[in-house]
Amino acid sequence: MTPEDIEQLARRRANAKLGWYMHALVFVLVNAVIFMMSRYAFGDRPWSVYPLLGWGLGLVLHAVSVFVLGSGSGFRERMVHKERERLQRERDKG
Template sequence: MERTPAYRDARRHVERKIGFYIHLAVYLAVNTGLVLFNLLAVPAKMWAFWPVMGWGIGLLFHGLAVFLRAPGSAWKERMIENELNKQKKE
């Protein structure tokens, strides 16, 4: 298959999705373990809430970056095109 810019963009996007799914799987495994450990060791104090929430916020932003098109992405693409055009003229 020809390695066109569209192909490279699609491949990069698929790799970012796979990275997110790996991140999600690790998040679920580790935090399930933390919550279980918390409930078995110190059920009176729910300390596992904090790492679950902190990491969850990071996971949320990772997901937003992967699955939502950032409003500035079109602007960034225009800047890249302008830069490529400048390089062609030189």
Template sequence: MQTHYEQEERFRLAKKRVDELKGFYGNLVSYIVVNLGLMILNLMTSPEHLWFFWPMFGWGVGVLFHAMKVYGFTPFFGKDWEERKIRQFMEEEKKRNESFKGE
């Protein structure tokens, strides 16, 4: 049986996940709407020079990284990396404290 604290923690984590997904979907919808508008503007005003690809590409890279973070595909700074770094920093702090006690 779960304690009240465990249930609250699960709810908090689920709410955080929903908020992350909502932020990503908002970013994706904005990306599509704005870039469609830029494409239409570009094609109506200067179809000989297609500049709308540049903001589409730049923002698209950002959307891609946002998706990778939200869906848990972070090959460089994933959960394992975070946990390793936390353990490393905790060990370093423990050694530093022990060296001060020994002096």
């Protein structure tokens, strides 16, 4: 990889992580407000758990896409490396 490629990949990874951190911050702030509303404004009904669970699932999937499957992640790089080796073995046989 050239230094420019490394710089571009580093920026893309940093932006993806920053995007997740912002998503997590908004998740915490909004769900805190929703919890307070459900607790104090609308009685003691635990309806705030439903948006928390739904959005929480989205946040977890976002984390997986950024930290596990994201561009340049170790998992993805290992898969690409294995696939490249398999294709090279097939090419060398045939």
